[in-house]
Amino acid sequence: MEYITAGESHGPELTAIVTGVPAGLSISEEHINSDLARRQAGYGRGGRMAIEKDKVRVTSGVRFGRTIGSPISLTVVNRDWENWTGRMAAFGEAPKDLAREVTPRPGHADLVGALKTNTDDCRNILERASARETAARVAAAGVAREFLAALGVEVMSYVVSVGDAAMPRESMVDVAEHKPLDIELSDMRCPDAKATLAMKKAIDKAKADGESLGGTFRIVACGLVPGLGTYATGADRLTSRLGAALFSIPAIKGVEFGLGFEAARRPGSRVHDPIVLKDGEFLRASNNAGGLEGGMTSGMPLVITAAMKPIPTLMTPLETVNLDTLCVEEASKERSDVCAVPAAAVVAEGEVAFALANAYLEAFGCTSMADIKANIKAYKARLRTIGR
Numbered sequence: 001m002e003y004i005t006a007g008e009s010h011g012p013e014l015t016a017i018v019t020g021v022p023a024g025l026s027i028s029e030e031h032i033n034s035d036l037a038r039r040q041a042g043y044g045r046g047g048r049m050a051i052e053k054d055k056v057r058v059t060s061g062v063r064f065g066r067t068i069g070s071p072i073s074l075t076v077v078n079r080d081w082e083n084w085t086g087r088m089a090a091f092g093e094a095p096k097d098l099a100r101e102v103t104p105r106p107g108h109a110d111l112v113g114a115l116k117t118n119t120d121d122c123r124n125i126l127e128r129a130s131a132r133e134t135a136a137r138v139a140a141a142g143v144a145r146e147f148l149a150a151l152g153v154e155v156m157s158y159v160v161s162v163g164d165a166a167m168p169r170e171s172m173v174d175v176a177e178h179k180p181l182d183i184e185l186s187d188m189r190c191p192d193a194k195a196t197l198a199m200k201k202a203i204d205k206a207k208a209d210g211e212s213l214g215g216t217f218r219i220v221a222c223g224l225v226p227g228l229g230t231y232a233t234g235a236d237r238l239t240s241r242l243g244a245a246l247f248s249i250p251a252i253k254g255v256e257f258g259l260g261f262e263a264a265r266r267p268g269s270r271v272h273d274p275i276v277l278k279d280g281e282f283l284r285a286s287n288n289a290g291g292l293e294g295g296m297t298s299g300m301p302l303v304i305t306a307a308m309k310p311i312p313t314l315m316t317p318l319e320t321v322n323l324d325t326l327c328v329e330e331a332s333k334e335r336s337d338v339c340a341v342p343a344a345a346v347v348a349e350g351e352v353a354f355a356l357a358n359a360y361l362e363a364f365g366c367t368s369m370a371d372i373k374a375n376i377k378a379y380k381a382r383l384r385t386i387g388r
């Protein structure tokens with residue numbers, strides 16, 4: 001299952017095309033729209049989110065609510081487009097008074113993208129480097145999520161920290177108990193009320209100071225069969241595929257599986273998870289590995305923590321160099337999020353869902369949902385016969 005997106009941040013709409021989707025999968029517009037709404041929410045978002053009301057339009061590949069095995073196209077309208085028709089027209093002459101973007105923002109793609117593509121207007125870069133594109137990704141990922149849900153797999157996320165404000169570090173034994181979160185997540189998407197308050201205060205202060213903040217979030221996937229991915233070829237290890245998927249999200253700068261970097265500080269006996277047999281099923285007594293061993297799912301919940309850098313657009317800007325005058329100036333200051341960690345967590349759920357969906361399709365077939373389900377049932381039954 002693959003997707004490609006197209007669309008500029010202030011163009012008419014975003015498009016995603018998903019290929020390799022088996023036939024017979026139920027797709028719900030409401031589910032996709034609810035993911036789109038979750039991505040738009042989150043404390044710290046900027047003025048743009050008050051303009052957009054992201055809704056998906058499915059224009060191919062689905063008939064009477066079910067996939068038919070052809071490419072699925074999805075679009076999301078940019079309501080802000082109507083304020084940009086002059087500046088973002090596909091054809092015609094550029095207006096004489098067009099304000100070019102010539103003061104690239106440190107930390108964004110502006111400068112390097114302009115140098116690379118030989119343009120004197122960083123807008124050509126930032127329109128596509130903008131994380132507005134992640135709305136199309138989340139719409140596309142809705143298909144992968146429906147596929148996983150049909151197989152009993154749920155992918156969820158929550159915010160762990162924003163700047164210095166963090167949830168108390170859970171022991172990874174607790175993490176092993178991760179089940180679908182029944183906690184009503186606030187607009188900070190953090191299940192810890194005290195930490196939520198501290199995060200919101202940190203965002204308020206950053207906003208008042210013209211600053212921005214990053215943070216960390218956790219992705220958890222439950223209901224996975226053991227053995228997805230492989231130990232046999234480096235590029236196909238699920239670990240590398242999940243890492244690549246998460247690093248494809250703008251501003252993601254770190255990914256930890258299970259205990260992550262903490263594992264490097266501990267001796268082996270305090271890291272590796274003892275194997276136990278419970279009701280005919282191989283489990284682990286703990287889940288420090290975060291559900292991955294040897295590049296494969298272990299059958300325990302998948303637990304990944306990712307780090308997002310602070311938003312590059314600052315209302316108290318850093319120095320930059322004006323591309324016209326080559327003089328030192330303040331970087332561009334434009335409408336922006338102060339913190340988008342809750343939104344990035346929702347995007348990451350989708351990326352993880354795609355990676356997991358592909359691992360299922362490889363292992364159990366890729367054409368018809370009925371065949372895939374039958375293959376999984378047979379696989380699960382075989383796992384229970386080991387040693388008997």
Ligand SMILES: Cc1cc2nc3c(=O)[nH]c(=O)nc-3n(C[C@H](O)[C@H](O)[C@H](O)COP(=O)(O)O)c2cc1C
Pocket residue numbers: 046107108109129130131134249250251252310311312313335336337338340343344347
């Ligand atoms: C959901 C989301 C929202 C974002 N919002 C903004 C924003 O409002 N302003 C901004 O300058 N960067 C924003 N970013 C970050 C930039 O897209 C990102 O930092 C930029 O692409 C450069 O990051 P990179 O070096 O990792 O590619 C956002 C990122 C995400 C994932």
Ligand SMILES: C=C(O[C@@H]1CC(C(=O)O)=C[C@@H](OP(=O)(O)O)[C@H]1O)C(=O)O
Pocket residue numbers: 009046047048049052129130131132133134135334335336337
């Ligand atoms: C539009 C979205 O995020 C945008 C990501 C973004 C950036 O530079 O990455 C800059 C901002 O856009 P604008 O300049 O239009 O205010 C964010 O709002 C979105 O998430 O839907």
